[in-house]
Amino acid sequence: LAxxxxxxxxxxxxxxxxPAVPVDIGDDAAVRADGSVITVDTLVEGIHxxxxxxPFALGGKMLAVSVSDxxxxxxxxxxxxxxxxxxxxxxxxxxxLAKGLGKACATYEVDLIGGDxxxxxxxxxxxxxxxxxxxxxxxxxxxxxxxxxxLVTGTLGLAGAGWMDxxxxxxxxxxxxxPRPPWRLPRAFHRAGVPVHAAMDLSDGLATDAPRMAAASQxxxxxxxxxxxxxxxxxxxxxxxxxxxxxxxxxxLLLAVPAAAVTxxxxxxxxxxxxxxxxxxxxxxTGAHLIDTPWPGGAFRHFGxxx
Amino acid sequence: LAxxxxxxxxxxxxxxxxPAVPVDIGDDAAVRADGSVITVDTLVEGIHxxxxxxPFALGGKMLAVSVSDxxxxxxxxxxxxxxxxxxxxxxxxxxxLAKGLGKACATYEVDLIGGDxxxxxxxxxxxxxxxxxxxxxxxxxxxxxxxxxxLVTGTLGLAGAGWMDxxxxxxxxxxxxxPRPPWRLPRAFHRAGVPVHAAMDLSDGLATDAPRMAAASQxxxxxxxxxxxxxxxxxxxxxxxxxxxxxxxxxxLLLAVPAAAVTxxxxxxxxxxxxxxxxxxxxxxTGAHLIDTPWPGGAFRHFGxxx
Numbered sequence: 001l002a003x004x005x006x007x008x009x010x011x012x013x014x015x016x017x018x019p020a021v022p023v024d025i026g027d028d029a030a031v032r033a034d035g036s037v038i039t040v041d042t043l044v045e046g047i048h049x050x051x052x053x054x055p056f057a058l059g060g061k062m063l064a065v066s067v068s069d070x071x072x073x074x075x076x077x078x079x080x081x082x083x084x085x086x087x088x089x090x091x092x093x094x095x096x097l098a099k100g101l102g103k104a105c106a107t108y109e110v111d112l113i114g115g116d117x118x119x120x121x122x123x124x125x126x127x128x129x130x131x132x133x134x135x136x137x138x139x140x141x142x143x144x145x146x147x148x149x150x151l152v153t154g155t156l157g158l159a160g161a162g163w164m165d166x167x168x169x170x171x172x173x174x175x176x177x178x179p180r181p182p183w184r185l186p187r188a189f190h191r192a193g194v195p196v197h198a199a200m201d202l203s204d205g206l207a208t209d210a211p212r213m214a215a216a217s218q219x220x221x222x223x224x225x226x227x228x229x230x231x232x233x234x235x236x237x238x239x240x241x242x243x244x245x246x247x248x249x250x251x252x253l254l255l256a257v258p259a260a261a262v263t264x265x266x267x268x269x270x271x272x273x274x275x276x277x278x279x280x281x282x283x284x285x286t287g288a289h290l291i292d293t294p295w296p297g298g299a300f301r302h303f304g305x306x307x
Numbered sequence: 308l309a310x311x312x313x314x315x316x317x318x319x320x321x322x323x324x325x326p327a328v329p330v331d332i333g334d335d336a337a338v339r340a341d342g343s344v345i346t347v348d349t350l351v352e353g354i355h356x357x358x359x360x361x362p363f364a365l366g367g368k369m370l371a372v373s374v375s376d377x378x379x380x381x382x383x384x385x386x387x388x389x390x391x392x393x394x395x396x397x398x399x400x401x402x403x404l405a406k407g408l409g410k411a412c413a414t415y416e417v418d419l420i421g422g423d424x425x426x427x428x429x430x431x432x433x434x435x436x437x438x439x440x441x442x443x444x445x446x447x448x449x450x451x452x453x454x455x456x457x458l459v460t461g462t463l464g465l466a467g468a469g470w471m472d473x474x475x476x477x478x479x480x481x482x483x484x485x486p487r488p489p490w491r492l493p494r495a496f497h498r499a500g501v502p503v504h505a506a507m508d509l510s511d512g513l514a515t516d517a518p519r520m521a522a523a524s525q526x527x528x529x530x531x532x533x534x535x536x537x538x539x540x541x542x543x544x545x546x547x548x549x550x551x552x553x554x555x556x557x558x559x560l561l562l563a564v565p566a567a568a569v570t571x572x573x574x575x576x577x578x579x580x581x582x583x584x585x586x587x588x589x590x591x592x593t594g595a596h597l598i599d600t601p602w603p604g605g606a607f608r609h610f611g612x613x614x
Contacts, residue, residue: 030420032386032438034341038421040436042390046428079339083349083390083434113337114345121353122429127390129347129436131339 027141027216028072028201029132036078037132039069045123055093057177059100060107062128065203067108068181068251070132072201074139076187077108082115083127090124097126108183135190139199144217144256148197148282151265153182153252153274156206157234160247171233179251182274192268198256205248207295210288213254220285225293229277242296256282334448334523335379335508336439343385344439346376352430362400364484366407367414369435372510374415375488375558377439379508381446383494384415389422390434397431404433415490442497446506451524451563455504455589458572460489460559460581463513464541467554478540486558489581499575505563512555514602517595520561527592532600536584549603563589 029039041062043049049058063080070077082101086094105112110130162168162176181201189196198217202209206223214221228244237243257265262278269276280291336346348369350356356365370387377384389408393401412419417437469475469483488508496503505524509516513530521528535551544550564572569585576583587598 030386030388032420034343036341038386038388038436038438040388040390040421040423040434042392042423042425042434044392044425044427044429047426079337079345081337081345081347081436083347083436085349085351085432085434113339114347116347116349116434118349118351119354120351120430120432122351122432123427125392125427125429125432125434127347127349127392127423127432127434129345129388129390131345 028069029075031073031134031138035134037070037073037075037134037138038129039066040127040129041065041069042125042127044125054177055096056100058126059097059102060104060178062101062126063104063108063110063130064179064181065251066128066130067110067183068179068201068203070130071181071183071186072139072199072253073132073134074136074186074190074196074199075132075134077110077130077132077183079131080105080110080112081129082112084115084117085120085125086117087120087122087124135186139186139196141198141200141213141216144198144213144219144221144282146219146282146284147259148256149259149262149278150221150223150280150282151255151257151262151276152202152229152279153185153269153276154180154250155229155231155234155275156202156245156250156252157230157240157243157247159249159251160205160243161234163249164243164247169233171231176249179249181251182253184272185253185269185274188268188272189265192264194257194265194268195261196255196257200254202250202252202254203248205250206245206254206288208248209254213256214286214288217256217282218286220283221280221288222283223280223288223290225290227277227279229275241293245290246296335376336382338380338441338445342441344377344380344382344441344445345436346373347434347436348372348376349432349434351432361484362403363407365433366404366409367411367485369408369433370411370415370417370437371486371488372558373435373437374417374490375486375508375510377437378488378490378493379446379506379560380439380441381443381493381497381503381506382439382441384417384437384439384490386438387412387417387419388436389419391422391424392427392432393424394427394429394431442493446493446503448505448507448520448523451505451520451526451528451589453526453589453591454566455563456566456569456585457528457530457587457589458562458564458569458583459509459536459586460492460576460583461487461557462536462538462541462582463509463552463557463559464535464537464547464550464554466556466558467512467550468541470556471550471554476540478538483556486556488558489560489576491579492560492576492581495575495579496572499571501564501572501575502568503562503564507561509557509559509561510555512557513552513561513595515555516561520563521593521595524563524589525593527590528587528595529590530587530595530597532597534584534586536582548600552597553603
């Protein structure tokens with residue numbers, strides 16, 4: 001969101017800059033000189049989740065969205081701290097949230113090592129800071145090169161259906177409530193020596209995210225709209241493409257890898273149970289393009305635009 | 308606050324525990340195996356700051372309260388990430404907040420390396436996560452030993468007057484708005500070899516904080532009420548003691564050091580321009596006690612209890 005990026009810019013513009021921090025704003029996480037990465041994500045009741053959201057799943061989502069950012073840097077998640085600001089009378093709800101977060105910590109092998117909870121006269125605000133450990137040089141958004149292939153993990157569009165449909169299917173509701181980022185991919189690629197030129201996570205949808213990688217890398221991304229992976233429930237819908245590129249909330253990875261490494265990358269991902277799909281290529285130029293197809297109109301924003 | 312600690316407990320109870328994290332809950336910051344410490348603090352509009360708070364000072368306070376936590380561990384502040392959830396129409400206010408945070412980053416030699424900003428239908432919520440670097444074994448709350456002396460940095464009570472008085476003095480208003488934690492003390496003590504057995508920062512006031520150190524260390528703290536350092540404005544007031552032990556918001560350090568090291572500790576602190584005052588001693592027993600004086604009644608909470 002333009003406003004959000006402008007605000008972060010305002011904060012970062014006023015800070016002293018250090019050469020010891022090679023990557024900071026504009027990537028999925030900041031990189032520290034010691035090889036750790038750090039990211040913070042905040043979920044606000046009424047904006048990012050509804051007041052009747054199931055707290056157990058929400059606790060897990062708090063962590064999963066940050067795990068996705070860490071994975072997008074080619075790092076492994078390690079330690080988290082949380083901040084919870086909540087109106088009074090939410091004890092049982094927060095207890096379920098804590099259980100869901102605890103389960104997600106076990107899933108992603110993350111230690112929750114601290115936190116701050118405060119009262120609030122307003123909506124519940126959940127913020128989580130996650131530290132991860134790099135296995136190799138960070139995967140940046142800026143490294144895509146002409147000739148690279150574009151790969152995407154998992155499938156796209158089901159989570160978008162979860163919030164766009166008035167009465168979403170159970171599978172779509174689940175995809176929205178419980179993102180499953182491919183967090184094991186960085187380690188598997190590192191061990192196998194799969195080269196990754198660029199990576200980012202897909203949180204806002206390809207129509208928003210792909211241009212960011214194109215701009216950071218100063219290249220053009222050409223994406224085949226027919227190659228975008230979908231579960232049958234999404235693939236069969238007339239609004240499939242819109243769901244897949246505008247829906248957002250996918251928490252999958254978009255990767256740019258050399259053409260010669262695509263077969264190996266797919267094999268390594270497959271061995272981890274992670275689908276990896278070749279959706280296009282990097283060329284000289286600018287911007288992100290759907291091949292022979294305009295980007296679907298009526299791009300929308302997350303929950304902010306929904307009832 | 309009992310409720311807050313209960314909530315954090317609920318979150319941490321459900322997480323997997325790791326032997327790689329020697330200190331987590333119950334101290335000022337969590338310690339990671341790599342020698343870094345991490346703390347998160349959240350300020351909520353209407354609870355921790357008033358809607359008409361000066362944003363420049365508030366931006367600095369966001370960082371200072373966390374710098375205080377890091378100093379209390381014997382660590383040096385390094386990297387911060389922020390989360391800002393704000394209602395619409397606060398652009399100029401947030402710009403001033405960013406400037407104040409930027410200035411504080413320069414003061415405390417902290418790199419702001421990332422952040423997340425979101426809209427909110429409710430009050431502004433500011434959360435900051437700070438990473439610090441340990442110089443030696445962490446200063447814990449639990450290490451005070453009988454025979455240690457209790458030292459406190461700076462003075463106590465002025466910030467409390469800033470929020471308790473209906474029409475506070477400019478100095479009291481400033482002390483409340485702009486905490487100045489003695490963040491250079493850990494490095495100075497480390498270089499000089501001053502031994503610190505236990506430390507914590509004073510954010511809620513001695514009446515609340517001293518019993519926490521006593522409990523963590525399983526000792527008794529005996530504090531001389533006449534020895535508590537105060538600026539003249541506070542020292543001359545009939546409610547001096549209440550301000551000094553119940554007011555909170557001091558962001559000074561309470562330290563337990565061996566009796567033999569008190570003179571050296573004072574000299575080293577003095578060389579850094581940090582006042583250090585001997586306020587009592589550690590004995591076998593339990594609890595925190597004012598010598599020959601009951602704790603002032605009517606303990607109150609931060610802004611939550613004020614109009």
